[in-house]
Amino acid sequence: MNEAQQPFRLLIENASKTYGAIKALSDVRFELRAGEVMALLGENGAGKSTIVKIISGLVRPDSGASIAIDGAPADISSNSLSQAAGIAVVQQEYSTVGTMTIAENLVLGQAHAPFWWGKRRLRENAETLLARVGLEDLDPDTAVEELSVAEMQLLEIARVLARDAKIVIFDEPTAALSDAEIARVLDVVKTLAAEGRSVIYVTHRLGEVFEIADRVTVFRNGRSAEPEDIDSLDVDQVIALMIGRQLGHMYPERSAGIGDPVLEVEGLRAPGLRDDVDLTVRRGEIVGLTGQLGSGTQAIMEALAGMQPRLGGEVRLQGRLVDLRNRTRGIEQGIAYCSADRKRNGIFGGISITRNLSSPWLPATARLGVVSTRRESERAHTYAEQFAIDIRRMQSSVGTLSGGNQQKVALGKWLGIEPEVLLVEEPTRGVDVGARAEIYRQLRELSDAGVAIIVSSSDTNEIFGLCDTIATYYKGRQTNLRPWTEWTEPDLVREVMHRKETVGE
Numbered sequence: 001m002n003e004a005q006q007p008f009r010l011l012i013e014n015a016s017k018t019y020g021a022i023k024a025l026s027d028v029r030f031e032l033r034a035g036e037v038m039a040l041l042g043e044n045g046a047g048k049s050t051i052v053k054i055i056s057g058l059v060r061p062d063s064g065a066s067i068a069i070d071g072a073p074a075d076i077s078s079n080s081l082s083q084a085a086g087i088a089v090v091q092q093e094y095s096t097v098g099t100m101t102i103a104e105n106l107v108l109g110q111a112h113a114p115f116w117w118g119k120r121r122l123r124e125n126a127e128t129l130l131a132r133v134g135l136e137d138l139d140p141d142t143a144v145e146e147l148s149v150a151e152m153q154l155l156e157i158a159r160v161l162a163r164d165a166k167i168v169i170f171d172e173p174t175a176a177l178s179d180a181e182i183a184r185v186l187d188v189v190k191t192l193a194a195e196g197r198s199v200i201y202v203t204h205r206l207g208e209v210f211e212i213a214d215r216v217t218v219f220r221n222g223r224s225a226e227p228e229d230i231d232s233l234d235v236d237q238v239i240a241l242m243i244g245r246q247l248g249h250m251y252p253e254r255s256a257g258i259g260d261p262v263l264e265v266e267g268l269r270a271p272g273l274r275d276d277v278d279l280t281v282r283r284g285e286i287v288g289l290t291g292q293l294g295s296g297t298q299a300i301m302e303a304l305a306g307m308q309p310r311l312g313g314e315v316r317l318q319g320r321l322v323d324l325r326n327r328t329r330g331i332e333q334g335i336a337y338c339s340a341d342r343k344r345n346g347i348f349g350g351i352s353i354t355r356n357l358s359s360p361w362l363p364a365t366a367r368l369g370v371v372s373t374r375r376e377s378e379r380a381h382t383y384a385e386q387f388a389i390d391i392r393r394m395q396s397s398v399g400t401l402s403g404g405n406q407q408k409v410a411l412g413k414w415l416g417i418e419p420e421v422l423l424v425e426e427p428t429r430g431v432d433v434g435a436r437a438e439i440y441r442q443l444r445e446l447s448d449a450g451v452a453i454i455v456s457s458s459d460t461n462e463i464f465g466l467c468d469t470i471a472t473y474y475k476g477r478q479t480n481l482r483p484w485t486e487w488t489e490p491d492l493v494r495e496v497m498h499r500k501e502t503v504g505e
Helices: 048-055 079-084 119-132 149-161 179-194 206-212 235-243 297-305 327-332 353-358 373-386 403-417 433-448 460-466 489-497
Strands: 010-019 022-032 037-041 066-069 087-090 167-171 198-202 215-220 261-269 277-282 286-291 312-317 335-338 421-425 452-456 469-474 477-483
Touching (some): 022 048, 037 235, 079 087, 149 179, 206 235, 215 235, 277 286, 286 460, 327 335, 353 373, 403 433, 421 433, 433 452, 452 460, 460 489
Parallel strands (some): 037 198, 286 452
Antiparallel strands (some): 010 022, 010 066, 261 277
């Protein structure tokens, strides 16, 4: 039987899903062959998250949908039924239990791990799985809450590898990873496909799509296009399919002139740094920090935000010495901080967009201790519009939004404190190509208005395209700092990925 005659590994037809007045999906058709990597693409709100939730059994489609696996009707109307049908998901948001160890998390919900497994067997199982995702240096007895964002993402992938799944969904698996970790993930995807498993790969990073995908299915406005062979497309064609138009310039023009210093960091010492750090951000300038996992960029951002103790050095704003002993003091000094982990440190998933946007400046709307909901709503609408957040959904819980729209809320909420400094980790993690341009534009406008902006990102293309000055880090040390005009993108990638070859341990 040739490929055209074989039943699809997964076939979904006439799938619709409505939430009140919002039509998330309209008569969608989605197909997946055995042993292929299907890229699932689309802007935020296009319907990707909804179809993934249907396949994983978290959401039921409206009546009329049909679902078949290997040619036979399939019931995947719950998460347990989906797993029983051989479907596993590497979630964008982590499903681990922070207070449990790595070894314990790796057997949660796994049928292969009998209740009588002892600590030694758990460790052996964990060591095998961790090695497959490049985390062999981690102690399996480490509590998950002690891991970095990148380590937790790789742990999610290791958990899925423990299952004998025939359909594996990767939902933005590399959004918080550096180039080296991304290479590990892509190798895992290729291996799964070579073993005959089918992979649905959801991402906003088109370079990865062209490296690993066999075909592409694009969603737009809740509808699905016919899948196309990746060999028949180029990047511009994929973007046009996603947004229905040519994108134009992704990154805004850089400032015509760089002004006086706004933020000056001298001799900064903090946990995770092996050398002192000196940085200056001037008016009209965006400084970019980049490096692999454990490079020290996160330590710098958290120390400047007051999230972690500063062991030494001085920080000045507009020439005045600032106190960053804790996060509260940081906010009082006008320092806004957007963490790479928006779920834990960026948003309140269970409350409305309005209340999320107002959370840093809510007291400013109060009179005699009573909040004015009118003033709160008016200001929140203003900031929502700046980040192209749908104002019709202002009372919706942020947890119901797509990852990209959650990121817009995590950024937009800081506009209300009129920050002097904006620290942004992974600014477009989980954000589609259209919305990325909006975020970059807003960051540039804030910089031009005098806000000191530092961006930390593992996406070297983003750092090169957005930032005026670029600093690279390796294992807690700054390895280079120079204007973007003195870099080429290949040089930057080599600096980040191959620093180990040229810097002593």
